[in-house]
Amino acid sequence: MNDLKSYAVFAEVVASGSMSAAARRLGLTPSAVSQIISGLERQAGVTLLRRSTRRLALTEAGERCYPHCLRLLEAGGAAAASLEQARDAPGGELRIAAPLGFGTHVAPALAPVLAEWPQLRLSLIVDDALIDLVESRIDIALRVGELPDSRWVGRKLCDLETLLCASPAYLERHGIPESAADLERHHWLALARDVAASAAASLPTFSLELTDGSGRRERLTLPARITTSNQIALRQMCEQGMGIAHLFHADVRPALERGLLIRVLPKMRLPSHVLTLLTAGRGAGPAKVRVAVAALKSYFSSRPPASS
Numbered sequence: 001m002n003d004l005k006s007y008a009v010f011a012e013v014v015a016s017g018s019m020s021a022a023a024r025r026l027g028l029t030p031s032a033v034s035q036i037i038s039g040l041e042r043q044a045g046v047t048l049l050r051r052s053t054r055r056l057a058l059t060e061a062g063e064r065c066y067p068h069c070l071r072l073l074e075a076g077g078a079a080a081a082s083l084e085q086a087r088d089a090p091g092g093e094l095r096i097a098a099p100l101g102f103g104t105h106v107a108p109a110l111a112p113v114l115a116e117w118p119q120l121r122l123s124l125i126v127d128d129a130l131i132d133l134v135e136s137r138i139d140i141a142l143r144v145g146e147l148p149d150s151r152w153v154g155r156k157l158c159d160l161e162t163l164l165c166a167s168p169a170y171l172e173r174h175g176i177p178e179s180a181a182d183l184e185r186h187h188w189l190a191l192a193r194d195v196a197a198s199a200a201a202s203l204p205t206f207s208l209e210l211t212d213g214s215g216r217r218e219r220l221t222l223p224a225r226i227t228t229s230n231q232i233a234l235r236q237m238c239e240q241g242m243g244i245a246h247l248f249h250a251d252v253r254p255a256l257e258r259g260l261l262i263r264v265l266p267k268m269r270l271p272s273h274v275l276t277l278l279t280a281g282r283g284a285g286p287a288k289v290r291v292a293v294a295a296l297k298s299y300f301s302s303r304p305p306a307s308s
Contacts, residue, residue, distance in 0.1 A: 006040040008049060008076060009033060011069035018056060046304050084262040089121035090288040098142040099128050101231035102275075106142075109299035112201055113291050120288055128229070133278070140290050140296070141278040152278040156295070157302040160248040163170075164264035165256070169241040169260040176265055177244075180210050181219045187243035190224035194246075208246065208269040246270065263306075275300060 009026065013033060016022040023030045023094055041048055048062035059067060081236040090113070103126035114120055125136060133141050133152060149155055170187075177183050188206075195204040203223035211217050226242055228234050235252060239260045255261040263264060277296060 004072060006036050006043075007065075007069045008073050008121060009036045010040055011073040013049070013056065014058065014062075014066050014128070015070070015301050023137045039144065047162070069186065072136075084109060090117040090286075090291050092288060093121045093123055094288045094292055095125065096140045096142070096292070097125045097127065097134070097136065097138045098143055099231065100126055101248060102126075102142055102144075105250065105299065109296050110292060113120070113295045117288075117291070122250060128231070134279075140292055142296075143276045143278060145273050147276060147278075152280060153278045154278050155297075157275045157277050157297060158303065161272050162245055162246055162270045163177045163249050164251065164268075165218075165238055165247050165252055165261040165307055166244045166264050166266070167239055167241040168262055170243065171262060171264075172237070173241070180265070183208070183244070183265075185192075185220060187225045188222050189226045189228070189237050189243040189245040189250050191231065191234060192194075192227045192229045195224045195227055209271055212268055213282065234304060250300075250303055253304075278291065 009022065009028075012018060012026055015024040016025055019033045020030045022028075023033045023222060025031065037049060046061040046063075050059060050236075051070040051178055065150055096108075096110075106124055110122060114122060125131065125138070127281050131138075141152070142157075143154075144160065160203075164183075173187060175182075177186065190204075190206045194206045196206070197204050203225060204227065207219050208220045208222055209217060210220070226237060227282060228237070231248075231251065234245050235247055235255070237243070238247065239255060244264055252261055256263060263304060279285060279293065285293075
């Protein structure tokens with residue numbers, strides 16, 4: 001295809017009424033505009049404009065060509081406007097991928113953004129699997145823990161505190177642990193990805209590290225009576241009194257406030273996990289991504305700590 005720039009310049013000259021006016025609008029010199037038009041005429045083998053000291057006039061060939069060039073100029077303007085809108089005004093589809101346990105946090109974080117920008121649509125992909133972010137056309141991904149090597153850019157949102165929790169009914173039946181040593185005699189719920197088969201034990205086991213107020217660490221290997229691949233199911237089974245579970249504070253805070261769960265060994269600290277936000281590039285990106293990133297950062301940075 002021939003270079004379309006010369007056709008756009010021709011349309012601008014006709015629309016502006018002179019070479020100099022077109023040059024000002026295009027950010028070129030009048031000489032450059034004249035050379036572009038002359039080159040187009042040589043290439044086409046016809047004269048498009050009759051030039052005089054006072055005015056320009058279209059030839060018959062120029063009159064036939066101009067409407068097509070004008071549509072080209074208008075299409076270019078529309079394309080530029082669409083890019084400006086993507087840069088300045090959030091709109092279109094925003095695709096976010098999050099682990100299962102964090103789908104409940106995306107909605108309250110982005111509700112103000114969606115209310116402010118009615119042209120913005122949200123598509124939330126909730127999956128613990130590490131889906132292909134490019135193939136799934138993801139704009140923003142939330143990831144917990146260590147990240148695989150990736151071309152995507154990561155921004156730390158917050159440290160996720162973890163707690164030991166059990167239901168009041170479970171603790172009433174089995175007693176309240178007073179020390180780390182007491183944990184070994186309790187029923188445990190765990191995520192399947194955290195457990196390992198043990199030749200020395202009838203149940204799969206998982207590791208748990210606790211730190212007391214003086215900074216002394218203790219690492220336990222505990223049997224998992226019940227395992228699940230789903231973080232939400234783990235919390236629900238804990239609420240039903242099926243055992244003690246190691247859960248994110250962000251997920252269980254409402255259950256703790258309502259008395260559905262009780263924190264076990266509240267003076268002991270467990271390792272936290274980093275929550276990372278991934279985007280495709282380091283630049284500012286389109287407006288829909290910028291406002292969503294800002295809203296997610298604000299939401300997670302404002303979460304109260306477990307100690308409160």
